[in-house]
Amino acid sequence: MKLEEEIKQKEFKSEYNKAVVNLHFTQSYLITFQARLFKPHxxxxxxxxxxxxxxxxxxxxxxxxxxxxxxxxxxxxxxxxxxxxxxxxxxxxxxxxxxxxxxxxxxxxxxxxxxxxxxxxxxNFNHSIIKLDESEVKQLNDLLDKLRG
Amino acid sequence: MKLEEEIKQKEFKSEYNKAVVNLHFTQSYLITFQARLFKPHxxxxxxxxxxxxxxxxxxxxxxxxxxxxxxxxxxxxxxxxxxxxxxxxxxxxxxxxxxxxxxxxxxxxxxxxxxxxxxxxxxNFNHSIIKLDESEVKQLNDLLDKLRG
DNA sequence: AGACATTATATGTATATACATACATTTGGG
DNA sequence: CCCAAATGTATGTATATACATATAATGTCT
CATH class of the missing domain: 1.10.10.10 (Winged helix-like DNA-binding domain superfamily/Winged helix DNA-binding domain)
Structure with a gap:
């Protein structure tokens, strides 16, 4: 779902601004599910x-x-x-x-x-939580690696 | 820099595995700089x-x-x-x-x-912290929005 | 109206982050 | 060799997250 809908924000000032918020939000999404996975252990x-x-x-x-x-x-x-x-x-x-x-x-x-x-x-968790195909995940990893410079 | 070098890990089991770690690591990178920006205020x-x-x-x-x-x-x-x-x-x-x-x-x-x-x-911070061009940031946002399903 | 579930907020506890600081050990310069 | 700087680890404090639970107000069913 688009980030704008998820956090009920009409629009972002720029794609850069959205990316910062999007990374925080997506990481929070991941860690919430991860914590639940680990908790029983x-x-x-x-x-x-x-x-x-x-x-x-x-x-x-x-x-x-x-x-x-x-x-x-x-x-x-x-x-x-x-x-x-x-x-x-x-x-x-x-x-x-x-x-x-x-x-x-x-x-x-x-x-x-x-x-x-x-x-x-x-x-199994890593595959199911990330709803991207193999080439998209690769693309995401490359972008993240490049993002940090 | 490649995530593998940053956290001194030789390789990941899959791109999905790397993506989960990469998202945590990149968010941590962002929030560290953000916190320093906000702290004086x-x-x-x-x-x-x-x-x-x-x-x-x-x-x-x-x-x-x-x-x-x-x-x-x-x-x-x-x-x-x-x-x-x-x-x-x-x-x-x-x-x-x-x-x-x-x-x-x-x-x-x-x-x-x-x-x-x-x-x-x-x-200025958002632009300088994300070392991607306009089309790459857009791509990143689309991938993150899709990732969460 | 009375009983019961639901909702909105607040609080308690465990974990983790971010940073400063303390302490012991080791290193290096004179 | 001795003192000061650097290093490795631990600890103290403030903030935030995650979740359970408490409390008051509201809604609903009969």
């Missing part, structure tokens, strides 16, 4: 994202600052998210021997199991 | 959005639930945002005479002044 979308980053490095550990770099929200707070995952038994924290300021984080087997369960579900 | 991005909704109806008042419908995050909390705006003298609250459950909200002249100051700044 006891993790939030950002916690899931950190788990995926951990799995990407498994069995090597990864430091908190490296997690931060790979997160979608750069200014967020990796250490608090790791703490949440640890409380749920999905991740482990260990002091880094070579630099005692750093903390090595690894995903646990429980964490890997959870991701394994979610993989198929997420794949 | 003492309002957050969502507070600004509510102010724009109020101006769109001025001089008519608008109820809290109508604000909610027009907000980007449908599940958010219009009444708390209105409270913040009231504390800053940017909006007023009045009991609706025809239905005492409802609350009529109007933007104050101070609120209109603030938006007036911001208008030009936002317009």
């Amino acid at each position: 006891g993790v939030s979308p950002e916690q899931y994202n950190v788990l995926r980053i951990l799995r990407g490095h498994h069995p090597e550990p990864i430091t908190v600052s490296s997690i931060q770099e790979r997160m979608l929200n750069k200014m967020s707070n990796a250490s608090r998210l790791v703490e949440k995952l640890k409380q749920k038994g999905l991740a482990e924290r260990k002091e880094c021997p070579s630099d005692r300021r750093q903390v090595d984080i690894t995903i646990t087997s429980k964490g890997l199991d959870l991701l394994g369960q979610l993989d198929e579900e997420i794949k | 003492g309002v957050s991005p969502e507070q600004y959005n509510v102010l724009r909704i109020l101006r769109g109806h001025h001089p008519e008042p608008i109820t809290v639930s109508s604000i909610q419908e027009r907000m980007l995050n449908k599940m958010s909390n219009a009444s708390r945002l209105v409270e913040k705006l009231k504390q800053k003298g940017l909006a007023e609250r009045k009991e609706c005479p025809s239905d005492r459950r409802q609350v009529d909200i109007t933007i104050t002249s101070k609120g209109l002044d603030l938006l007036g100051q911001l208008d030009e700044e936002i317009k």
Whole structure:
């Protein structure tokens, strides 16, 4: 549905103005459905994202600052998210021997199991939530990559 | 820059998977810069959005639930945002005479002044933050509108 | 009119973001 | 080697989101 109808706004001052609002609105649409998907599994979308980053490095550990770099929200707070995952038994924290300021984080087997369960579900979700065909999605990704310069 | 480089991920399982991540990442990119733009003026991005909704109806008042419908995050909390705006003298609250459950909200002249100051700044911001030409932005908006079905 | 559902708003709680700041450890210059 | 700067992590505070629930006012059915 056109954004103008969704938020009951007659028109936008420019396509650029509409695009900024459209990106916020579409992301909100996605995250609402994602949160509902993750909720029965006891993790939030950002916690899931950190788990995926951990799995990407498994069995090597990864430091908190490296997690931060790979997160979608750069200014967020990796250490608090790791703490949440640890409380749920999905991740482990260990002091880094070579630099005692750093903390090595690894995903646990429980964490890997959870991701394994979610993989198929997420794949189906991604296809069903995005009502575009293969070439359109590709086009969208290219435009977003270009948008950020 | 390609999303893969920005979040140091080698590849995505599908374009659909990438698109979901790309939308989150791009929105985060936008909101970070927007927040910095608004900060000197003492309002957050969502507070600004509510102010724009109020101006769109001025001089008519608008109820809290109508604000909610027009907000980007449908599940958010219009009444708390209105409270913040009231504390800053940017909006007023009045009991609706025809239905005492409802609350009529109007933007104050101070609120209109603030938006007036911001208008030009936002317009320039929207153009500079989106590094696409006119036809590409149009294409992006069409894809986003179609994506949500 | 009385009982009950519905609607409009407000509030409580958990999570996350954004930013400032604190603290310990490491690094590097003198 | 010692002190200052830089780095890695944690924490404090304000804001916002997501959802459940509370409360008052209104509408509806009999």
